[in-house]
Amino acid sequence: MSAYILRRILQMVLAFLGTTLIVYALMFEVAGDPLLALAGEKPISPSQRAQLTEQYHLDRPFIVQYGFYMKGLVTGHLGRTISGRPIADVLAEAWPRTIRLALLSLAIVIILGIPGGVFAGLKRGGAFDTITLTFSLVIIGIPVFVLGTVAQTVFAVRLGWFRPSYAPELGLATYILPAIVLGLLSLATALRLTRTSVAENLRADYVRTASAKGLSRTRIVGIHVLRNSLIPVVTFLGTELGGLMMGAIVTEGIFNIPGIGGRLFQGIRLEDGPLVVTTVSILVVIYLVTNLVVDITYAVLDPRIRHE
Amino acid sequence: MSWRSRARNGFGAGLREAAATVMFSTAILTAGCGGGSTGSGGAGLVISEGIAEPKHLVPSNANESEGAAVLDALFTPLVEYDSQNRPVELAATSISTSDNRVWTITLKPGWTFHNGEPVTADSYINAWNAGAFGPNAHDSNSFFDKIAGYPDLNPADAKTAPTAKKLSGLVKKDDLTFQVTLAQPYVNFKSMLGYTAFLPLPNAAFEDVANNRIAASFEQAPIGQGPFKMKGTWQHDQLIETEVFANYAGPVKPKVAGVAFKIYQQMPTQYQDLLAGQLDLVKLIPIENMSTARSDLGDRFHQSPSSTIQILAFPTFDRRYSKADIRKAISMAIDRDEITHTIFLDAQSPLRSFVSPIVPGYRENTCGEACQFNPAKAKALFEAAGGAAAVGGKIEIAYNVDGGHKPWVDATCNQLKRNLGVDCVGNPQPKFAELLIKLKKKEPLGAFRMGWIFDYPVMENYLGPLYGTNGSSNYYGYSNPQFDSLLANGDKAPTPADSVKYYQQAEDLLARDLPVLPLRYMQNTFGHSTRVGHVSMDLFNRIELLKVEPATAGR
Numbered sequence: 001m002s003a004y005i006l007r008r009i010l011q012m013v014l015a016f017l018g019t020t021l022i023v024y025a026l027m028f029e030v031a032g033d034p035l036l037a038l039a040g041e042k043p044i045s046p047s048q049r050a051q052l053t054e055q056y057h058l059d060r061p062f063i064v065q066y067g068f069y070m071k072g073l074v075t076g077h078l079g080r081t082i083s084g085r086p087i088a089d090v091l092a093e094a095w096p097r098t099i100r101l102a103l104l105s106l107a108i109v110i111i112l113g114i115p116g117g118v119f120a121g122l123k124r125g126g127a128f129d130t131i132t133l134t135f136s137l138v139i140i141g142i143p144v145f146v147l148g149t150v151a152q153t154v155f156a157v158r159l160g161w162f163r164p165s166y167a168p169e170l171g172l173a174t175y176i177l178p179a180i181v182l183g184l185l186s187l188a189t190a191l192r193l194t195r196t197s198v199a200e201n202l203r204a205d206y207v208r209t210a211s212a213k214g215l216s217r218t219r220i221v222g223i224h225v226l227r228n229s230l231i232p233v234v235t236f237l238g239t240e241l242g243g244l245m246m247g248a249i250v251t252e253g254i255f256n257i258p259g260i261g262g263r264l265f266q267g268i269r270l271e272d273g274p275l276v277v278t279t280v281s282i283l284v285v286i287y288l289v290t291n292l293v294v295d296i297t298y299a300v301l302d303p304r305i306r307h308e
Numbered sequence: 309m310s311w312r313s314r315a316r317n318g319f320g321a322g323l324r325e326a327a328a329t330v331m332f333s334t335a336i337l338t339a340g341c342g343g344g345s346t347g348s349g350g351a352g353l354v355i356s357e358g359i360a361e362p363k364h365l366v367p368s369n370a371n372e373s374e375g376a377a378v379l380d381a382l383f384t385p386l387v388e389y390d391s392q393n394r395p396v397e398l399a400a401t402s403i404s405t406s407d408n409r410v411w412t413i414t415l416k417p418g419w420t421f422h423n424g425e426p427v428t429a430d431s432y433i434n435a436w437n438a439g440a441f442g443p444n445a446h447d448s449n450s451f452f453d454k455i456a457g458y459p460d461l462n463p464a465d466a467k468t469a470p471t472a473k474k475l476s477g478l479v480k481k482d483d484l485t486f487q488v489t490l491a492q493p494y495v496n497f498k499s500m501l502g503y504t505a506f507l508p509l510p511n512a513a514f515e516d517v518a519n520n521r522i523a524a525s526f527e528q529a530p531i532g533q534g535p536f537k538m539k540g541t542w543q544h545d546q547l548i549e550t551e552v553f554a555n556y557a558g559p560v561k562p563k564v565a566g567v568a569f570k571i572y573q574q575m576p577t578q579y580q581d582l583l584a585g586q587l588d589l590v591k592l593i594p595i596e597n598m599s600t601a602r603s604d605l606g607d608r609f610h611q612s613p614s615s616t617i618q619i620l621a622f623p624t625f626d627r628r629y630s631k632a633d634i635r636k637a638i639s640m641a642i643d644r645d646e647i648t649h650t651i652f653l654d655a656q657s658p659l660r661s662f663v664s665p666i667v668p669g670y671r672e673n674t675c676g677e678a679c680q681f682n683p684a685k686a687k688a689l690f691e692a693a694g695g696a697a698a699v700g701g702k703i704e705i706a707y708n709v710d711g712g713h714k715p716w717v718d719a720t721c722n723q724l725k726r727n728l729g730v731d732c733v734g735n736p737q738p739k740f741a742e743l744l745i746k747l748k749k750k751e752p753l754g755a756f757r758m759g760w761i762f763d764y765p766v767m768e769n770y771l772g773p774l775y776g777t778n779g780s781s782n783y784y785g786y787s788n789p790q791f792d793s794l795l796a797n798g799d800k801a802p803t804p805a806d807s808v809k810y811y812q813q814a815e816d817l818l819a820r821d822l823p824v825l826p827l828r829y830m831q832n833t834f835g836h837s838t839r840v841g842h843v844s845m846d847l848f849n850r851i852e853l854l855k856v857e858p859a860t861a862g863r
Contacts, residue, residue: 156580
């Protein structure tokens with residue numbers, strides 16, 4: 001098992017290097033003139049252009065710029081954003097907020113999605129099942145920015161239950177509405193997935209055997225059915241954590257949460273290569289880590305799966 | 309938009325009642341706070357204003373509206389502007405000159421920075437030298453290029469050191485007096501001094517005054533001499549808090565206890581916060597909300613003309629548009645009123661001159677017949693000048709997609725198709741910067757859109773940079789020696805009033821040559837909460853914080 005984990009971690013290092021190179025190359029190709037992007041529609045003075053070009057090595061070829069970036073990364077200097085702030089500071093402030101939002105969202109998905117899905121699966125065709133089906137279809141059909149703005153208008157502006165925008169003084173409470181909006185799509189999927197999985201397993205041979213043995217219904221559902229039904233759901237939730245963080249880009253914008261999404265958006269707009277590459281690379285690492293965790297969880301849920 | 313109107317109709321009256329209750333309880337809370345902290349009515353009110361994350365908070369490095377809004381609270385400029393937008397001394401007792409080349413600036417005595425340092429001639433000289441010093445690469449560096457000695461601080465090659473560290477044109481006379489020598493006489497220099505770039509800096513701002521080095525930490529909590537001082541430091545992407553500066557020496561004192569600048573990523577969120585009573589001042593209501601803003605806000609919705617103009621430019625290297633009659637026909641086929649009304653919902657107004665209505669010397673309709681909507685005449689003129697074949701079969705309008713320009717470009721194209729009988733397409737570019745790069749390479753983009761915000765309220769600021777042969781933003785390559793000499797004469801004129809006569813003659817040349825078509829000027833479209841009143845905007849699209857008052861009870 002530990003050899004397996006070690007191998008996976010080594011693979012992650014390789015994946016990380018590859019991603020930085022690819023994203024850096026893409027940003028380099030896309031970026032026409034970061035200094036003009038920074039200045040907006042105002043002209044930039046020749047002496048300022050000369051100074052900034054020198055500071056950010058903008059006149060060097062791609063591989064040299066990438067070399068400067070990697071050198072900084074290895075020595076712990078992530079460099080500065082094109083407007084002059086240390087990237088490390090920017091990310092250190094932004095990441096915890098995005099992680100909080102994504103985890104809260106995931107918690108909402110798990111707390112509502114799994115019991116709801118199990119219940120719907122047990123009472124297939126019942127009222128609850130029909131309602132959640134309709135709900136899921138509606139949610140899946142609406143883009144998240146519409147969902148976010150409607151939720152903001154109705155629950156924050158009109159009803160006043162929440163603040164329309166991020167308010168750090170409220171602590172975790174300020175993330176509730178954005179987390180619900182962010183999690184709704186995953187919630188709908190988790191509900192459907194759990195429901196189908198449970199419904200399928202209820203018809204499995206081992207359930208009939210268990211019933212024949214005289215096990216209680218609670219034990220059959222709670223231990224046997226649930227454990228077997230959760231495998232696809234866990235896969236989904238694991239990859240979804242990464243997805244939630246990326247989905248947060250839209251949600252953070254609507255609710256003005258100063259997280260990673262806003263920084264990424266800003267970086268792309270200003271053609272700020274180092275900021276975008278660092279942010280995306282960290283997203284990739286999170287994706288890889290959650291995938292590893294999912295794979296390990298498999299073994300715990302289903303002892304037949306063993307990692308050599 | 310449709311989902312929004314659905315939501316509105318669907319929820320109706322019941323919710324409005326709920327909203328009223330919320331507002332009522334907010335009002336009680338606010339009154340409680342105000343009374344508690346000072347005991348004198350609403351004077352304890354801290355108001356909030358929405359901004360985007362500023363790029364920098366050093367005066368000579370803040371060339372965008374967000375940083376300028378914050379610095380306007382923390383600093384007071386040398387001049388303010390009267391009702392005709394002419395400069396009047398504010399932090400100075402006199403700004404005088406006999407030849408428009410050597411200017412003597414005398415400061416008002418008794419002013420101090422927030423940290424207790426007195427404001428002296430050195431505060432200005434040091435700040436301006438740092439701003440003009442090439443290696444600092446400040447955004448407003450070019451504002452100092454009129455001052456003698458500027459080239460010595462700004463070598464063309466970044467790898468060579470500047471030959472001087474101080475502007476030779478800045479000379480201290482005594483503690484409160486300094487002399488500014490310009491390279492060329494410039495009659496409107498006084499008008500420039502209200503701009504953010506010309507604010508002073510305390511010694512505390514510098515790590516090394518001799519080398520023009522400003523401490524990196526300074527902009528985290530800038531120290532000014534203005535009506536408000538920093539409360540804590542700049543909380544990036546979140547908040548910048550200020551409170552009243554008790555020793556503020558200016559003639560008008562703030563009527564509120566402080567201003568909290570709340571930083572937003574998107575403008576619609578600001579507007580939602582305004583509606584929910586979480587934000588007091590919104591300086592630009594987004595176009596998405598314009599259709600409902602008037603009814604949402606009632607008498608808390610305001611508009612005032614701004615300095616921003618939008619024009620349609622024709623690159624001179626593009627032969628297709630080289631005939632003035634083709635450009636005139638295009639101009640006459642555009643119904644400016646229809647576009648400002650239906651596309652911009654009156655957040656912009658038709659422009660038929662080459663300068664914004666807010667600068668001294670503006671005259672209505674200098675563009676003449678060319679900017680009057682006249683489809684029949686436009687069509688006749690277009691056909692006489694060669695018709696569709698002359699423009700290569702279709703008219704192209706290039707624009708940057710990140711600025712929300714698609715709707716009006718499409719509308720303009722539809723008007724041209726209808727009125728001139730020629731095909732017209734928009735030519736989307738990812739960013740304005742990309743558009744400029746293609747222009748530089750002389751790629752045939754077609755006509756292209758452009759916007760302009762003035763730096764200081766002088767006609768010349770719309771003419772020199774945009775149409776002068778060496779103008780910094782003359783991306784289309786217009787060059788007319790007669791125009792250049794009129795501008796130069798204007799700059800050398802003995803008084804601002806005399807200079808305007810030359811500038812107006814120069815503007816008349818533009819009307820004849822039509823290198824660009826004036827399209828629209830922006831309206832400041834702003835709103836405020838029920839907690840405040842007397843909200844107005846200044847020339848630089850900033851809310852005049854010194855005029856804002858707590859709303860009188862009973863509203």
